[in-house]
Amino acid sequence: MTQMAHDGSPLMMLASEPMVLVSFWKPLIPLVILGVWGWIVSTVLDKHAARFFLNRERWGAIHLTMGFVAFAGAFLMPMAGLVSFIAGVGFMVSVLVANVIIYVTMTGKDERVPAQHRLGWNVFKSMQEKKAAKAEEKKQGTVKLTIKGPNEKGQPTVLVPAPLAESPEFAVRTASEDLYLKAMVSRASQVDVLPSGKDQSYQASMLVDGVRVAGDTMPAQNAFKIIDFWKACAKLDVADRRKRLVGDIVIEQSGNKKKVRLTSVGVPGGMRLTMLFDPDTSVLRKPAELGFLEPQMAEMQELVNQTVTKNDDDKPIRGVVLLAGQPDGGRTTMMLSVLQMHDAYTQSVQSLEMEIQGTLEGVRHQAFDATAEGADFGTTVRSILRRDPDVLGVAEMPDATTAQMVAKNDHDRTRVYLCVKADSAMEAIEKYVQAVGDPALASKGLRGVVVGKLVRKLCTNCRVGYPPAPDMLKKMGVGDAKVQQLFKKGGQVLIKNKPEVCPTCGGGGYLGQEGVLEVFILDDEAREAVAQNNMAAVKAAIKKRGLPSLQVAAVQKAIKGITSVEEMQRVFAAKSAAPAQAAPAKA
Ligand SMILES: [Zn+2]
Missing domain, CATH: 3.30.450.90 (Beta-Lactamase)
Structure with missing residues (x-):
């Protein structure tokens, strides 16, 4: 076959060429060179042109033309002898190298390309740097967060x-x-x-x-x-x-x-x-989700509506409502829920908190700045009240001044929700009266009391039902009610007949919390009893309103299967220190 290539005629030479090239390694060399050039053009030059918005199409055409010239040159040259083969490959390499050099020199002068990104030997340097960075990354520890x-x-x-x-x-x-x-x-x-x-x-x-x-x-x-x-x-x-x-x-x-x-x-x-x-x-909850029972929600709504003027002759009744609970027992959540019941767009609704946790749209939340010179909580309350907000939530009663400022305020102008650390309505009223130091003054603006505690909700996926013993129902005060079933915490569920940890609650048996509440409006009779500092009469007046007490509300939630008797006992056993019994000194 090779002998045929030695035929002298140029025509024959062209025609015989493919036959010559069948010598298997010869065509591989130009192809490999072309491949390397193609790789440089597509991964370095073309990307570089695209990155700096150079004329990518024009450069593409130049690469293509020069690539074609190099390819054609190599293959059209007489390749029969080793010398002409080397010449052909040499021509190809020089055209392709020239192509790269042209690109590098031309773009090296282009102002669109920042100096540090102009091509040269630094192309290889930056590739090395990338490699080093990748190796560094591998050395970094694996983190989960x-x-x-x-x-x-x-x-x-x-x-x-x-x-x-x-x-x-x-x-x-x-x-x-x-x-x-x-x-x-x-x-x-x-x-x-x-x-x-x-x-x-x-x-x-x-x-x-x-x-x-x-x-x-x-x-x-x-x-x-x-x-x-x-x-x-x-x-x-x-x-x-x-x-x-x-x-x-x-x-x-x-x-x-x-x-x-x-x-x-x-x-x-x-x-x-x-x-x-x-x-x-986590601290925000809609009023309907707080845990009020139906009659309690109606009473709460009435308490809120008192603050709105119904017609021109009417005067709004604002005054003071005590919110009783433990600081980490959802008291802030309760206050923010109650504030949501007021229309923050037509009324000025504000709050004073030790630390702002959740914010409500339209409500002006203020954090007490303990580091400000001469500031104490009571005087901060006074300065906010001077600006006459329609509704103010006060998240703490850390000193007597706070209670006094609230009691002395113009009760027609501002509804104040004052948080008091207490476990019952009576305890809250007693603490407030004591801090004000004057039962008559304290009673004047007092419109209502809301008490709240949080109970854990049973996980409905794994709670366990049981028929309650008559004794237990009697103790709960529902001896006569027909309660077929109560629930206690589970923590396990059967998966393919095998007990496994409940996936919903993670085995704890409880999932989330709900408020157990007590709410009532103080009428004239109750206010008179407060003014007389006659707590027994206050209690009687509250009872007369016939609303569910904290305990009754909790029992109802146990009967509904929302919580367990054990959880109720835990929450009600955790009482704070007994309320001070001493009567406040008359001013
Ligand atoms: Zn569960």
């Missing part, structure tokens, strides 16, 4: 990078993530890390449906590292271990995003870190 801290504007957008694997920082990160992950598994709303009080150790604890659950114990030095890690995420001053610092971050875990409010403060024996999950939404 995406943590974002605040930018200059306070928006949580700045990613907290994963530390290198096998570094001490990585161990801290893993331990800190563990704290969060365990809280998520337990459906906790809050996690605290604080000194345990023994052996210099620290203890983590969680709040699950309002109940404290103990977490891991750890040496102080580890706890400090974890606390400092979370503080650094929120850009809080890690060196400050005394002052109260608050910052927000966002944590994402497989698509599940949570806002986390971090609070650190110095406590006896060290410091305390609190992580509050989704602080805005």
Whole structure:
């Protein structure tokens, strides 16, 4: 076959060429070279042109033309001998190299391309750098959470990078993530890390449906590292271990995003870190979802409607309503729910809180600034009342001044909801009267009392029904009612006839909380009894209204299967210190 190629005629030479090339390795070389050139053009040159908005089509045409010339040149040259073959390949290589050099020199002068992005040997340098960066990435430890801290504007957008694997920082990160992950598994709303009080150790604890659950114990030095890690995420001053610092971050875990409010403060024996999950939404609840029974909701609506003028001759009756509960027993939620019952668009609705948790549309929330000079809670209440809001929610009654300011206020102008730490209506009234120091003054504007406690709701997926013993029903005050079934917590369900941990509640048997409430309006008779400081008469007046008491409301929720008798007993056993019995001194 090769002999035929030695035929002298140029025509024959052309015709015989394919036959020559069948020598198997020869065509591979130009093809490989063409392939390398094609790779450079498509992965480097074309991308570079697209990136800096150079004339990509024109460059494409130039590459194509030169590529064709090189290809044609190589294959049309006489390839019979080794010399002509090398010449052909040499021609091809020079055309292709020229193509690349033309691109590099031309674009190197183009002003659209920033100096550091002009091509040259740095193309290979930048590729090396990319490789190095990839290797670095591999060295970084695998983290489970995406943590974002605040930018200059306070928006949580700045990613907290994963530390290198096998570094001490990585161990801290893993331990800190563990704290969060365990809280998520337990459906906790809050996690605290604080000194345990023994052996210099620290203890983590969680709040699950309002109940404290103990977490891991750890040496102080580890706890400090974890606390400092979370503080650094929120850009809080890690060196400050005394002052109260608050910052927000966002944590994402497989698509599940949570806002986390971090609070650190110095406590006896060290410091305390609190992580509050989704602080805005967890505290907000619509009035209808708070847990009022039907007659209670009607009474509540009437109490709210008193503040609205019905016609020109009517005067609104605003005055004071006490909201009684425990600070972490959903009292803030109760106050924000009641504020929602007022129309914040036609009325000025405001609040004064120790710390703003959730915000309502149209409501002006104010946080008490304890660091402001000369400020105490009572005088802050007074200065807000001077601006005549229609409705004001006061989240605390930390001093007598607060109660006095509220009692002395113009009761036609402002409806004040005053939160009082108390377990019953009577206790709330007694505490308020005592703080005001004058029963007659305290009684003047007093319009109503709402008492609230939170009970855990039974998980409906695994709760267990049982026929109640007659004794128990008697104790609950429903001895005569026909109650066929009550429920207690389960925690397990049968999956394919095998008992397994309930997937809905994670085995705890409870899921979420609901309010148990008591509400009533004070009529003239009840107010007169308060003015006389005759608490027995107050009690009788309340009873006359015939609304469900706190206990009755709780029993009704147990009968409906919303909560258990055991949970009721737990909540009602946790009474605060007995109310002070001493009568307030007459002013
Ligand atoms: Zn369950």
